[in-house]
Amino acid sequence: MKKPILLLLVLGAVCAYQPSHAQLLKKIKDKVNKTVNSSTTTTTTDSNTTDAGTATDASGKPVNKGGGGLKNTPPPDVNQQMTDAEQAHAAANYSDARYSIQQALIGVEIQLGRELLKSLPDPVLGLPKDTTQDKVMSTQWGWNNMTIQRVYTDKKDKQLTVTIGNNALYSGLVNVYFNNAYMVQADDKDQNMKQTKVKGNKAIIQYDDSKGYTLMVPLGQSSLIVWECINFADETEVMNTANAFDIEGIKKMLGEQ
Amino acid sequence: MKKIIIAIFFISFACSVFAQGDFKTQMATAKTSYAAGKLEEAHFALQQAMQELDIIIGKEVLKLLPQKLDSLTVNTKDDHVTANAGFIGATIHRSYGAMGKASVEIINNSPLIGTLNTFLNSALLGGMMRDENTKVVKVQGYKARLEKQGENENGKFNYSLQIPFNSALMTVTVNGTTENEILAMANTIPLQNIAKLIQ
Numbered sequence: 001m002k003k004p005i006l007l008l009l010v011l012g013a014v015c016a017y018q019p020s021h022a023q024l025l026k027k028i029k030d031k032v033n034k035t036v037n038s039s040t041t042t043t044t045t046d047s048n049t050t051d052a053g054t055a056t057d058a059s060g061k062p063v064n065k066g067g068g069g070l071k072n073t074p075p076p077d078v079n080q081q082m083t084d085a086e087q088a089h090a091a092a093n094y095s096d097a098r099y100s101i102q103q104a105l106i107g108v109e110i111q112l113g114r115e116l117l118k119s120l121p122d123p124v125l126g127l128p129k130d131t132t133q134d135k136v137m138s139t140q141w142g143w144n145n146m147t148i149q150r151v152y153t154d155k156k157d158k159q160l161t162v163t164i165g166n167n168a169l170y171s172g173l174v175n176v177y178f179n180n181a182y183m184v185q186a187d188d189k190d191q192n193m194k195q196t197k198v199k200g201n202k203a204i205i206q207y208d209d210s211k212g213y214t215l216m217v218p219l220g221q222s223s224l225i226v227w228e229c230i231n232f233a234d235e236t237e238v239m240n241t242a243n244a245f246d247i248e249g250i251k252k253m254l255g256e257q
Numbered sequence: 258m259k260k261i262i263i264a265i266f267f268i269s270f271a272c273s274v275f276a277q278g279d280f281k282t283q284m285a286t287a288k289t290s291y292a293a294g295k296l297e298e299a300h301f302a303l304q305q306a307m308q309e310l311d312i313i314i315g316k317e318v319l320k321l322l323p324q325k326l327d328s329l330t331v332n333t334k335d336d337h338v339t340a341n342a343g344f345i346g347a348t349i350h351r352s353y354g355a356m357g358k359a360s361v362e363i364i365n366n367s368p369l370i371g372t373l374n375t376f377l378n379s380a381l382l383g384g385m386m387r388d389e390n391t392k393v394v395k396v397q398g399y400k401a402r403l404e405k406q407g408e409n410e411n412g413k414f415n416y417s418l419q420i421p422f423n424s425a426l427m428t429v430t431v432n433g434t435t436e437n438e439i440l441a442m443a444n445t446i447p448l449q450n451i452a453k454l455i456q
Binding site: 078094095098101102111254 | 280281284287288291296297299300301303304306307310311313314317453454455456
């Protein structure tokens, strides 16, 4: 009598177990689906603030997801431009001659810029250069039309940006500072800007919690080297970094005294 | 007498050749420096050549300017073309009438052009900046800014008309005149031909 009851009980338990097993399986399946879906939706929503899957911004305009970019045009052929300038001048075509000389100037500046970039140290105090951010920019105004930029980074949070040449952003500040004796900034605890020297050249160093250190050395009559140091430990590290550069060599390449 | 004339002829020929020669010398220096890899010297020589060219262009523009503005005759001795500091183009100057009466000045490649063009093209800025002393006018199809700049000793007004081109600025200043007079004078200047040369 006991045995069949026991058997019945076991059978009942097994049967009862089946649906809950299925339920359990369903629960697991649902959870898996949820995690998989949420991970895919985060990748599509992290670049815009709209719902997952939509590709328009707030005004209904489609959001650009990519493209071929722009092809780098080769710098002007200096020799060709100089010949063109001479021919245009001989033909009294002065406007064209002027244009050709401007193109030749741009060509020379870009070459100068590239040579300067090659001459810069690598690495700098352990920071390797990031050649993808190398820039040579040429404007049309002023004595020295060229600005070059080189970035050194450890790909984490430490970065050094060196800008050499005509620097509109900082040259005003530097001129005011060096030409006006009254402008000395000092709080009662720390100065956020002070004068210093880099390899015998007068310089200004600035510190800001949001920007890090900025060290500026005026070169000759119209150029500037600016080191922008993000997440550098202290002033000494910044000065050591600047000392790693051949400032006299750079001055010579730019034609400054 | 003949000998003097021939001598003057040769001297003036030499002078003009010298001026042209400067451009050719600079270009030759630029070419040799570039070939020798002396980029900074090539750069400087090219800038000098450009400056020479600006002066040549300036002299050609002077030839295009009228000999008379209304009844005011040109002061040829006051004509000059100066290269601007920093290798930014040249300034061409001509005056008419008695000293300080009227002048035409063209600054080639002036960085102020940008500001003036914004002023002329921005309806908002133009509207805000307009007062009873300035207004935007058109001269031979070119937008220009006419400004009343006080009075002369006879109680007549002094006017300045600024006409920006792509990268140059022409300023016509006439003292002791009226709006219509200065605009009429400006209309005798061949703006289109000058624009072709200086741009």
